[in-house]
Amino acid sequence: MNTSSPDLxxxxxxxxNRFELRLNGDLVGILGYYDFERVPAPNPPVVDFMHTVIVEDFGHRGLAxxxxxxxxxxxxxxxxxxxxxxxxxQRFLSSHENYRDVVVPLEPPRTEPHRKETRRKQPQRKVPARKA
Structure with missing residues (x-):
């Protein structure tokens, strides 16, 4: 009987620009983040957690x-x-309030103000009347 726990x-x-999850030394997951080294970073730095991926064979085991x-x-x-x-x-954080101190809210998407399009009136073409 193997009583040893996996090495995570x-x-x-x-x-x-990613965090890596290794299981017994093998890479099984990544969490990509946005690198702020090339841009002026606020203090404290704000890092975007972009995407979480777990190798398909290791899915549904709680590794994410x-x-x-x-x-x-x-x-x-x-x-x-x-x-x-x-x-x-986002889903993880909704059930793990102990990380609330680390999180900044997502900003709403920036959109341009709605501009009312004005269309030029096209000149009416007169159709010649047909002779009976």
């Missing part, structure tokens, strides 16, 4: 929750604030 580890792969929770823990330790763009991260 969440780490940051900053070169790839392990990845997101571990990523949020790392973000908290670094002093990051997280904007949850990924819908899975």
């Amino acid at each position: 580890a969440v780490s940051d792969n900053a070169d790839q 929750a392990v990845l997101v929770g571990g990523s949020l823990d790392l973000a908290r330790r670094r002093g990051w604030r997280v904007r949850p763009v990924c819908t899975y991260v």
Whole structure:
């Protein structure tokens, strides 16, 4: 009987702008984030959590929750604030209020003000009357 638990580890792969979940050393999931190194970052930095992916063979085992929770823990330790763009991260946060201090709300999508289109009136073409 094997009583050992699987070795799960969440780490940051900053070169790839993603957190990685490894199971017994094998990469089984990633959570991509937006890299703010090239743009002026606010203090504390706000990092967008963009997309969570778990290898299909490892789906439906709760590994996405392990990845997101571990990523949020790392973000908290670094002093990051997280904007949850990924819908899975949003769902995770809705049931894990202990991460509320790390999260910043999503901004509503920016749209241009609605401009009323004005159409030029086309000149009426006169159709010649038919002779009977």
